Amino acid sequence: MRPKLSLLQAYLLIALLALFLTSLWSYSAFQNIERQNERIVEEAIPIANAASELFALLLDQELSVRGYTYNQDMLSLRQYNETKHALAETIQVIHELDHRHPVMQEIIQGEALPLINEMEMFYESQLALVDAGKIVEANARRYSGIDYINQFRDVDADIREDIDKIIQEASQRSVSASNSATWVIVIVVAIAILLLLAFVHTFRLERSKQALIHRSLHDALTGVWNRRAFDEKLERLWDETEESSTDVALLLLDIDAFKLYNDTYGHLAGDACLERVAHAVDKAVGEDGMVARYGGEEFAVLLRPHHARQSKEVAERIRQAVLKLNILHEAYQPLRKVSVSIGVAEHIPGLDVEKSDLIEAADRALYQAKQSGRNRVSMGKAM
Template sequence: MKWSTLQRYLFLALCALLFTSVWSYQAFLKIERENARILKEAIPISTEAAELFPALLNLELSVRSYILSPNKTDLAQYERTINQMDQTITRLNRLDANHPIMRKLVRTEAIPRIEKATQFYDTQFELVKDGDRASAEARRYQGMQFIETFRPIDARLRTDVNRIIAEATQRSEQASSAAKWVIVVVASIAVLVLIAFIQTFRMERSKQVLIHRSLHDALTGIPNRRAFDERLEKLLEEAKQEQTPLSLILIDVDAFKSYNDTYGHLKGDECLKEVARVLKRQARHGQVARYGGEEFTVLLTRGIEETRHIAERIRQDILDLNITHEQYEPLCRVSVSLGLTSLVPEAQTTEKEIIDQADQALYRAKENGRNQIGDLAG
């Protein structure tokens, strides 16, 4: 049976497609292998090696702070850093023969220096625990010699890390270069990928819009209750770790139901927008949110005095808007009541406790006549 010219061309095209498919499969397998090596070797090594020097600095700072003012926080920080460093060294010790320079640096230079440093720091802690702070203070700056002698070790570790990453990157680039001809042959696939990318980009934009909408109030444009909850959880955790103050202001528009009943919901919406604008202007360094209905919140990583000052500016600025509210006597204009709490949280402090404190302070402000600040500082 004789093949037609068209059949021959179709057969050749089929063979070419089969060949390029196998070729592309092999080329991209090589790229995947090299990328996997980067993810499995180069990046973990870089991460682990880079943690040693900062960890040593953390030990030095924790010990100094503990000597000056013994407290459980510094002791806990020291113990956490020791544990993290032990885990880092354990992982670095698992380096195989593919990285002989790194293995030698870690085992013969880095680890012995770290062990000497930790022995010295442990001795410092023991002196303080035994009541001999004078001796510990006299030796307070001796720990810097471990930092200084570790700097060149850290530099050599980073140099070898850069070499490992460069080699891994070079292998990946070589594999990518071999795949370039495949891309030329299968240009039609690239078009399909481009179309898919454009579609994916649109989907991602839609996703971001949905995420933004889910975290922002549709009326005022500021973050909503969900965003507030997420931010409070994060800031509370940071404040616990760093032992820094966290403050919450809870704001409620006074007699807002009466305002809605008198002037209608459209006017009520405009009133809430004006309040939100004041909050954004007066609490630039805080996290503003609409908590629900006519309630708003401001989260601040500030102390009690600055928080009171911001709360007072908010109260006065909203009063100065001069939004008429004839049914709300004796002011006859829109005002807000504010409840604030400020504390350096303990380990067991919860988000609910902070919100409850601010809510109690707000209740106190309303009970005392509204248009004022209730205060519960811890």
């Protein structure tokens, strides 16, 4: 005669079985969260960062060709070739990743690459004119490249919209996996030990999530905000200022002769220089605004509305802060230390302008600062 289980023994057996099954379920759910987070790191963030670099590289290319057309200097030509190489590498990275995202592939293949090819054909024709000695003809077309840049702004906006979709989809997958884990925790809440383990794991996942969010909005090298965070902040600030009729000010700053610095001291020293400059700029701006790495050696500072009218003073404070770093740059004569040129653009309420006009005005002012001898602040207004 087989012994019968008592009611308590049955309850204990059921509890042990439930603990075993829910432990397996819990482990599987948390593993799923880890997999989704890994997909964000391995797929979403790399393609987002690479696609975000396209517009900045095209801007660098435009400035280099424009400078070479005007001055026929080898530094501008070398900067153009380096930017062209970096652009090709970025496109290769996107090619390796965009097959997992059909919409991104459609935008890159159907819109971005044809326009980039047109731009490169135009730049090569400009270089050919200069090499042939047709300087007047080349200078007559010197600003034609801006038309391509303006066309690419719309493509860049589509790319960034798709980047947001990719990030959102990846985040939703993570949230969905997290929701499954939540149901597991509800089931095992009565089991004290398992509940404790679930909470420990949940805290670890939350830290991982916060780290992912921080990583997606900050530049990995310098630690300041990245281009995506800057674009989102500018969008919000622009809407707020249009409603409240407050001023907006944007500073674009570029490390002078940075390509020459890299050629002289190497890329590791260049990275260290970028970090020190970014830290100095961030400290100089403080609570007055937001500092972001705009691309390459270029940074953007978006001032808060109540500090917008002190934009020139803030820009001068930044310029002085970088000089005080005393970073040696022997090849950069006659200063022989790292400096920055800053373009400042202000938008006064009441003018019918767009965000792109503000950025373009700051870019023009930056170009003027460069052409006027570098290590200076140039003012502009969005018209």
